[in-house]
Amino acid sequence: DVKVTQSSRYLVKRTGEKVFLECVQDMDHENMFWYRQDPGLGLRLIYFSYDVKMKEKGDIPEGYSVSREKKERFSLILESASTNQTSMYLCASSLGLGGRSPLHFGNGTRLTVT
Amino acid sequence: DQQVKQNSPSLSVQEGRISILNCDYTNSMFDYFLWYKKYPAEGPTFLISISSIKDKNEDGRFTVFLNKSAKHLSLHIVPSQPGDSAVYFCAAGNSGGGADGLTFGKGTHLIIQP
Numbered sequence: 001d002v003k004v005t006q007s008s009r010y011l012v013k014r015t016g017e018k019v020f021l022e023c024v025q026d027m028d029h030e031n032m033f034w035y036r037q038d039p040g041l042g043l044r045l046i047y048f049s050y051d052v053k054m055k056e057k058g059d060i061p062e063g064y065s066v067s068r069e070k071k072e073r074f075s076l077i078l079e080s081a082s083t084n085q086t087s088m089y090l091c092a093s094s095l096g097l098g099g100r101s102p103l104h105f106g107n108g109t110r111l112t113v114t
Numbered sequence: 115d116q117q118v119k120q121n122s123p124s125l126s127v128q129e130g131r132i133s134i135l136n137c138d139y140t141n142s143m144f145d146y147f148l149w150y151k152k153y154p155a156e157g158p159t160f161l162i163s164i165s166s167i168k169d170k171n172e173d174g175r176f177t178v179f180l181n182k183s184a185k186h187l188s189l190h191i192v193p194s195q196p197g198d199s200a201v202y203f204c205a206a207g208n209s210g211g212g213a214d215g216l217t218f219g220k221g222t223h224l225i226i227q228p
Binding site: 004102 | 160
């Protein structure tokens with residue numbers, strides 16, 4: 001079974017802080033994704049990566065950056081946290097791109113920015 | 115512009131009856147569709163998928179129907195069980211090599227009543 005592990009389940013940060021969310025997958029998947037989930041808005045794609053050191057913007061990349069130095073690890077960075085970034089963040093991985101490869105999600109990190 | 119729409123935020127069904135969750139999409143490039151199930155404090159888990167070359171896919175109690183002309187798909191759960199109470203996300207993708215992640219709907223909260 002694919003395991004996607006997010007380093008923190010809950011985080012509380014102050015406005016303006018730099019925040020790192022870490023994600024590791026153990027199935028040698030090429031592709032990794034960061035989504036955020038908000039009530040009434042569903043899951044929205046922030047960034048994804050299809051190879052080491054490669055990244056692509058998703059639908060809502062503003063205020064975020066990512067890093068993928070190793071195949072198994074994909075980090076989401078909030079350069080200067082703001083209260084509107086309070087959300088549930090979900091990391092996922094997949095073997096292939098597009099619709100044919102189901103995403104495997106981690107359990108999420110609930111981030112609160114005060 | 116919402117490309118994947120789940121117009122029912124919640125649905126209540128009696129245990130043992132059929133649950134029908136609906137999803138509409140607008141992007142004609144989508145050719146693969148998936149349903150995910152999410153419990154609170156957990157990541158979404160893949161449930162079932164369907165390719166646009168089919169109009170039905172069945173897996174145990176779960177069946178997904180696709181009506182391409184109407185750009186509509188539905189998930190049928192029969193019989194509904196208490197453990198089916200969760201948020202269900204419809205997702206769509208393009209298997210033709212597009213480098214995007216999946217596009218998700220906002221979710222439908224299914225409540226199975228005893």
